[in-house]
Amino acid sequence: MNLTLHVWRQRNREDRGRFVTYEARDVSPHMSFLEMLDVVNEGLILRGDDPIAFDHDCREGICGTCGMVVNGRPHGPRRLTTTCQLHMRSFKDGDALWIEPWRAGAFPVLRDLIVDRGAFERIVQAGGFISVSTGSAPDGNAIPVRKENADLAMDAAACIGCGACVAACPNASAMLFTAAKVSHLGLLPQGQPERRERVLRMVGAMDEEGFGSCTNHGECEAACPKGIGLQFIARLNRDYLGAALATRGDGGAGKGGFG
Ligand code: SF4
Ligand code: FES
Numbered sequence: 001m002n003l004t005l006h007v008w009r010q011r012n013r014e015d016r017g018r019f020v021t022y023e024a025r026d027v028s029p030h031m032s033f034l035e036m037l038d039v040v041n042e043g044l045i046l047r048g049d050d051p052i053a054f055d056h057d058c059r060e061g062i063c064g065t066c067g068m069v070v071n072g073r074p075h076g077p078r079r080l081t082t083t084c085q086l087h088m089r090s091f092k093d094g095d096a097l098w099i100e101p102w103r104a105g106a107f108p109v110l111r112d113l114i115v116d117r118g119a120f121e122r123i124v125q126a127g128g129f130i131s132v133s134t135g136s137a138p139d140g141n142a143i144p145v146r147k148e149n150a151d152l153a154m155d156a157a158a159c160i161g162c163g164a165c166v167a168a169c170p171n172a173s174a175m176l177f178t179a180a181k182v183s184h185l186g187l188l189p190q191g192q193p194e195r196r197e198r199v200l201r202m203v204g205a206m207d208e209e210g211f212g213s214c215t216n217h218g219e220c221e222a223a224c225p226k227g228i229g230l231q232f233i234a235r236l237n238r239d240y241l242g243a244a245l246a247t248r249g250d251g252g253a254g255k256g257g258f259g
Helices: 033-046 118-127 147-157 164-168 175-186 195-208 219-223 231-250
Strands: 003-009 018-024 096-100 109-111
Touching: 018 033, 118 175, 118 195, 147 175, 164 175, 164 219, 175 195, 175 219, 175 231, 195 231
Parallel strands: 003 096
Antiparallel strands: 003 018
16 A cells, blocks of 8 residues: 655644655555554654654553544544554555644643643542552452442543543543543442542642533544543533532531442
């Protein structure tokens, strides 16, 4: 396959950036998208040009570092697929591909296709933990968890923190990510002691980072490579409202409910 790539090149945060066109020749349909970029980069290096900078780590759809926008869609054209798991057979010979970084004020571009997703780290730092008494590991069966809650918690925990939801949202909202992180702890018994404080702090951190509001477009769910559903945003809203009201009523001393 031969492809024309229009790739966003930006030297640093201050640079205005621009698209630069490259020809990708003899691309195997079996290559992953990142392997295709590796081959393009080898050519650039041989020519003495700067390689295209992009984030990646696991290349197995697990770590969440590899996001980029391909032809206007975060992670490219295949549903439930990270960029590293996207293969060139998803494209046709002669296609033109426009490749850009995530576009969101809270994710500043560091270089080319790499953005700073530190804002996500700070949301998790604000409340993505539980407190446990020290001692030996408890028996896994000592704390019963309803099957429905266990399944939902696992679904929420599938979030890899890639940021595609933010990139897809017209408001650059981080509600789907934050909802997944709040829910996977809030659905389990171990997450109850800090349940109220967690949701209040994580939503507060999200707002401080400058992410936009959710106005129910649903683009986040459509772009999410891990199938995180809008139901978690509804759960986050319920949790937040309950925590805000309860905290106002009891000075923040009470514990959240479980369900
Ligand atoms: S909710 Fe989905 S799209 Fe958003 S960060 Fe998590 S895995 Fe990525
Ligand atoms: S490189 Fe880890 S999810 Fe793509």
